[in-house]
Every structure is written in C-alpha cells, then in structure tokens.
Amino acid sequence: MKKIKTEGWSDLPHELLYEIAKKSLSVIDYLILGSVCRGWKSFAEEYKKEFMASQPPIALFFSSKAISFYSIFDQRLYKLLLPSPISNQNRCFGFTCGYLVFLDKKNRREDSQLWLLHPFTRHQLRFHEPPKPYNRVILASVATPVPEFLLVAFCQFLPCFQVCRSTQTNWTQFDFNIPFPWRIRDAIVFKGKIYVLTSEAEIGVLHLSPHLHVTLLNVGHGPHMDMNRGVQCLVSDGQHLMMAVSSLASIQHTVYELNFVHMEWMMMVNFADQALFLGRSMGSGFCNITRWEGRQQPSNCIYELGSRNCRYIVGLELVEPGMKKIKTEGWSDLPHELLYEIAKKSLSVIDYLILGSVCRGWKSFAEEYKKEFMASQPPIALFFSSKAISFYSIFDQRLYKVLLPSPISNQNRCFGFTCGYLVFLDKKNRREDSQLWLLHPFTRHQLRFHEPPKPYNRVILASVATPVPEFLLVAFCQFLPCFQVCRSTQTNWTQFDFNIPFPWRIRDAIVFKGKIYVLTSEAEIGVLHLSPHLHVTLLNVGHGPHMDMNRGVQCLVSDGQHLMMAVSSLASIQHTVYELNFVHMEWMMMVNFADQALFLGRSMGSGFCNITRWEGRQQPSNCIYELGSRNCRYIVSFLVGRHHMFSQGKRMPNDSLFDPFWYFPHLSYNVDSLCLSDN
Template identity: 30%
Template sequence: MTRRVISNQNDDVASSSMTIKTDDVGFFWSYLNHDMLLLVMMHLGVIDFVAFSGVCKSWRSVALSNRKSFMASKPPMLMWIPPRSINKDRKYCLEDHERRKFKTTLTHSAGMCCVGLTCGYLILFRIKTKDFRLVNPITSHELFFPPAPWESDYVSGIASVLVFSPSISKLVFVMLAKKQIWFSIEDEGAWNCVSATFDFNFYKDLHVFKGKIYTLNYKNYHLCELTFNPELRVTATILETNNLLDDWNIFSLQLVSCGENLYMIFMEGLFKNEFSVYKLDFGKMEWVPFQDTGNEHGFFISQAGHSAAVKPELWAEPWSQYPRNYVANGGGHVRVFPANDGWYFPHECLNVNLLDESS
C-alpha cells in the first residue's frame, strides 16, 4: 500500500498533515500547498484559469485571491463575436497567443449586438428595446442599464466607458452618442445628459485617464475633459492643443493610455491600414509623434472597438508571442498589432476606472 504524507499550510484545514491512501482515491490535489498551487496557476493561460478555478473550493480560493495579478500577467487575446442573430443567443470566442480557444454562448443575448468593450465587459445593446447589458466573459459578472434615450436603430458611432464613483460607491456607465454625453448610475434605471456649451457632434471616443474622462475632436484634435464632482455633476472643458498634424483622411480615431502618457491613434483612409501614433505633451499641450526606442510599448488596435497601449512588464518574451508589425511614425517606429475582429485585454479585466471627484 502506497502512502503519501502532505504538509498542509492552509489555515482552512485544521490538521497540519494528512495521510492519504493513494491506491483507493489517488492523490488529493485539493490539499496541495497554496504556494505550489499559485505557482502552477501563474503558468496557465486565461482559458485554463477558468477551468482551474472550478476544480474545488481550495483551488477556487487561490484563483480568486490572486486573480488580479494573474490577469495582469497575461497578454491580449483575439476576440471574435459573430453577427447579431434575432432568434439565437450570441456566441463568442477568445483565442490566446498559443492558439488555444475559449468558446461559449452569451445567454439571453438574442437580438443584441456588441458595441464595445470596457474594463473587461462586453457591451451588448438590444436594438428592439434599446437596453444595455454588460457581460464579463471571464468572471461571468453582468451589469444592466436602462433603455437609451435615442432612436432604437442607432448603434454606430457609440463610444462608452465604465467608471466607479467613490462618492456613491457605484459604477457609472458613460456614453457618447447622438452628439451628446450621457451617463447612467448602476441600479438607478435612468440616463442623465451632460450639459455643455458646445456641440459634441465632432467628438469621437471616450477614454479614462488619471480619473478623468476624455473625448477627442477629430477636426482639430482638441481634447474635451469631463470632470465629475462628488454630487456627480459633470463639467465639460475644452483643452486646446497645438495642431501639428496634416489634414489626413481619418477613418479610425481612438485615445489610449499607458502609465503617465496619453496617446492618439488613427488610421489613414478606410483600406490603407496605415496607422499613426501621437503622444500628448501636457506641458506644451501639443500632439507629438510617438517614437518607441525600446521594447516598452505595443499598440493593440481594434478598428471597430476598444484599443489599448500595453507595456508588457509581466509577460515572458513579450513580443515573440505576436507577429512583428512595425509602422513608421514621425521618423521612428511603433509596434502596432491591428485586428479586424477585436482584442480582449485580460490585464484590464479586473481593473476599475476610478473617478477623481476632488473638484
């Protein structure tokens, strides 16, 4: 008879050691030391992590307590969602850099289309009833927001972000649509319109940077800064920037950030697939061509969705996992990874866009 003695440092188990009969039930994996479980877990992909967290209570405890650091260490994944079906629930697929695929069905999603991605949540919009449903495909958490106060057939051109308000301890869904800025507070079932002295007609995208929400004018590249106060009153302020850009045919215009820097990414024309990246010099308030002299940045671009600037601090051999794709940018080179369908960013999956409500 074979016996194994396993030291157990988990406080949830009363005994300090256990003797297990392996010829009867095999090795009791649930009693592995948590440090060893963590070491194993950190070498898994996102898809395997989902299965790992469902093995038993002990493994789930390790997964939940270390989920944020695990997600931060994982590179972007390709995301594919098929066209909207009126009578069938939507399916989606995530594929990592090792070509492993995670497929599932979004229940109760018939008649909905995906209009964006924020904080790891897929943003689903039902055209018939105009309501929004946010689904996190990794955690399965859902958020619901009321019908939008605009025409039911309007889904193109929507930009949205999910933020957290410290003053009310609730999530706030902010949206740019129909030439206006709207926001809805979690569980309150209403939309509020942000009043401004100017027209949002020429503003594109929404992005959270250092506790404030920014949108960008695609005619003169000026920023608009949205600031929330503790009463959730919103101030919209135009930040004029020196325009150093040529009058190009801009097809896709997006804001992204990484660390202390805010970037603007755009594509020239509809079919050229030529990208440019500019960084905002906040001291001079001007856009300057970004030149990456090392391996510190990669720009993962979804032409019809959420993009991100990524600094792979926790990745192993970060850029060997993707085809090398450099583009000339103002005399320098930038690492750009475009995707026709879209990218999913595990490192954003559990992050909350915290609002700065000090003003």
C-alpha cells in the same frame, strides 16, 4: 415464531437498545422493534431521528400490491403490503419527502385524487388531482398555526406548474408567458425555498406570495460546463445545493455545487466522505458515509440505480467529461506559490479560470493571485456568433468558446465592450423598457441600465468612489453633437448638447487617472465634468510637428501612466502614435515603444501592453498588432522599417458577426475609477 417471555426485555435501558440497534439493525428491523412492546415503541420514537441518520439509502421497487426495499450493502430484501384502497385502485408513480405518490388507475375524473402514503408510519395525505398534465410532484410543509402541507406539480415537457395546499381543494396554476417558454426540469426544497431547474439550464426560486411566480437567479456557468449534454437533477446534503449532469451516451456524471457568494456553478471533483445516490428519474441525494455504523463502504463515488433490470452501478472516480481520470487526493494541498509558478508559465487565461473551479483550495489560490496572473497575460482576440463568444490567442493559437446566458443570447445582441464588460442591447425595436446589459464573460457579473433616449454607438463604464458601490455609464454617438450619462443607482439619463456655432462630436473617450478625457471630431481633447453640471472643458493643446489630424481615424489609448492617441490612415495600414505631454501641453510623436506594443482594434478595444510581463512567451515588441475586419486576420506593423505581416492563425474563426476586438485580461477585473472632486 416460538413464543418467548418478554418479561424484563421491555425494561432494557434506551441507551443500550440504541447501541444494539445502530450496529446490527436495518431500517425495517428498527420499525419491527418498535412494534414489540410499549417500552420499545417508546424507545423507537425517542431515537428515531438519530437512528435514521445512521442508515444508508435503500433501493425501492414496486409490484402491483406491494413495495420492496432492498439494501445493497446488507443484501437483504423486505416487502411491505400496501393498504387495500391504495393497492386496488391506484398506481405508484413517484416519491417525495418519504411519501410514495399514488394516482388513480382509471381515467381521470373530477373526483380523482392523489394519495401520498408514508410506507413506515402509514400516514396519508390526499389532494385533488391537478387539472393539467404532470409527471413530478414536490411536497413541502408550511409553517402555520395549523399543520399544513403544500404540493407542487409540474410536467417536464410543459411550460407551467401547479400548486395546492392541503387545506384547500383548488389548484393554482402558473404559465410562463415569455416568447420562448421554458419548462421545469427539476425542483427541490432547500433552506426554506423551492429551487427550480429550467430546461434552459437556469436556476430560479419559486415564490408563492403575493402571487405565484419564478425569479431566475443570475448564476454563471463554470468553465467547460455543457448544460445540454444530458440529464440534470438537483440534489442537496442539507448544507449545499448541487446539480448532477448525466450523459445520455455513457454512464459519466458531473456534479456542480452552487456557490451562493459568487453565484456560479463550481465543479466538484471530490466528495470527501460523502457519496451521491443517483436515481434514474427521481430519488437522488447525498449521504455522509461516516454516519453508517458498522458498514465499511466506499465514499467519494456515485451509486446509480439502473433501469428496470434492477442493477446498480458504483462509479468510483469523478471526472469531467473529456478529461483523463486522475486521483485528486493531495493535489488540493499544493502550495499557492508553486501553483502560481506553474500557472503563469503554462496556463492561458481560460485555463486559469478552469483551474479555479477544480476544488476549494485551488479556488482560493485563483482568487488570491488573480490580479498578478492576469497582469502576466497578453491580450486575446474576441469574436462573436449568435449564441457564443470566442476568445482566440494569436500567440498560443488556441480557441475557447464561452456560451452566453440564455436571456442575453436570445433577446440581445452585442455591440460593444468597456472595462472587461461586453455590452448588449435589445434585438427588437427600441421600447420604453429596453435595457443595456453589461456582462463580464469571466465572472458572469451583470449590470443593467435603461437604454439612452438618444442614439449612441459607444459606451464608457467607470466606477464612482461612494459609500455604496456605484457605476457610471457614458453613452455617445460619433456622429451626433451630444453625450448622455447615467448612474447605476438612477434610472434617468442626463444629456448634454454642444451649443456652439459649428457643433463638434465626440470621436473617442477614455478614463485616465480619475478623469474622463474626450477626443473631438475637430482633433481637440477635453475633460468631461460631471459636477456641478455636465460640461466639457477643452484643453489648450498644441499640435506637434508634422501632425496631420485629419488624415484618418483617431482613438485614445493608455498604458496607465501616459495618455496617447493613435492616428490611422484610411488609404493604407500606416499608424502614427502621439503622447500627450502634460507639462508642455503638446502632442509628441512616438518613434519607439521600447518593451511595449500597441494592440489596435478596428472600432474599439485598443490599448498598450508591456511585453516583458508575458511569462514564457517570446513575442516582438515595439510594434502594432492590429485586428482586421470580419475576415478575421491580424496585422503586425513594426515601427523600425515600417514593414508589415499579414497573418491568420490556426483555428482562428473564419467569420464574426461584426469587427472583432482585443480583450485585455489585466484590465478586465478593474473598472476605472473617477475622482468626483476633480469632476
């Protein structure tokens, strides 16, 4: 270069230098500027964070003795030589927090080291090499009086991770001691915590004290979220935690944001002014395009670096796999009233849940109109397989599958249903630590109770009006003269045995207008009281004319206003329904349901529905829809004429692990409440 006089240039105001730098200099130019003179070095240090925040990402390539930075926007290439000790004896294999990670080229020895080099500041960190294999490292700083760094090393193919502090020499190891070990697929430091993504598509938090362990978060998957279709990685923009899911067969990507309020992954279909920069194996993140001074580049897209052929791909449209590409601009601003009219006339329950995951505006609409929409939907049939549940609409003849969370599907089996929650119990033999898991298939909310000490085959869930939200679970066996009660704030179950000469049993139970009504094996009805102690008060109810209570199976049903009992014949498919007249305390046979229909399950999941609420569906009322056994057929019995229709809808599952039952959307978001003053 020609020699130039620098007198006067070093005294340029820092504000003026910054305006020049951010509009015309690249990252490398800025570093060179800081090495010209002391005045400019002072400026470079003072404005370093602001300048770096205004710069787009640059691609990084490796050779044996140098690293190359390439700007895809300016199309400029820069090379930096590595320090001799690193370039001669080490090879670069990763990147974390601005540091390049180098390991020894030779075979692993006891004195092998990991070198972390910052390419701009030349700052170095050294750690002894981890004892176990690894292919990823994560660097973090620890808030201590003496500056300290923490390095987490893991292998994406082994069920363990290792941690070492810069002030220590030994590594601490943690192995996942569970029957089917999972592995860490990716990790990220976000808002002071280390989040890990497992090979089972679950997310957890890595805790360092009092001992190394991972706490898995109870996070639900969004609709149509296929976690096993490709490669996943965690990314963040500093304010939100996101996951990018990439297809192995194509260049399609789907991005999900973790909603920490509802603990659910929500699909992102619009990045607004941001763009996702996606590396093949590492180095991924979000950037706000509006910060880039003097560069007009497309936002709301994905910039993906190719493999070693050094190409990059710009994906300008974000779509969910299997969906047509559509422009989403403006759709999020549709009025909620218009969305509701569209939804209730053309969407099913599952479609409505998918709609709520499209964008924030539609999510707000889905929450606001949730109860109204669910009240307009007919029941759907629920079937079970080993790792998924299937919802089938006999009216639309559409089938939907929902995957179960891994801890539930692997170690538990579903045996019941109550208040919108599926009930799971441990597949293994009963142990002292066995649990009952209650999972809501739509919201993914879970409740856990210790398993009751005595046998049971039915459970009833209710909520208790207390200052702290509390749930109550009643468990009973239809063949034993006892029942058991447990609160969500307690661990022990309270038992009640029927101490009468000829003990009766509870055949069915239901929460109706703040009380728990029970139907006994002697065809009597009573009220279960919780205070001052557990007991059942039998009501003095008379049988109506021609009422044969011993001719078949009975169950209690309700439409919210009336308490009814369905009596089914064992020898045929005939059913008789009785309503309890609380004025005369007598069972009255119902001969006309008017605009209602009874949905009858084989062993559970029965209830009344008003047909007039179903928008856009012309279905017969004044009849009984009965789900068959495991052959997965359903029967429609009309009260007038008592004739029957046997049907199996298109795409209806051919088999189920046990008897299917009806799932009622309008009841699935409300847990029946108990009035303790009456109990």
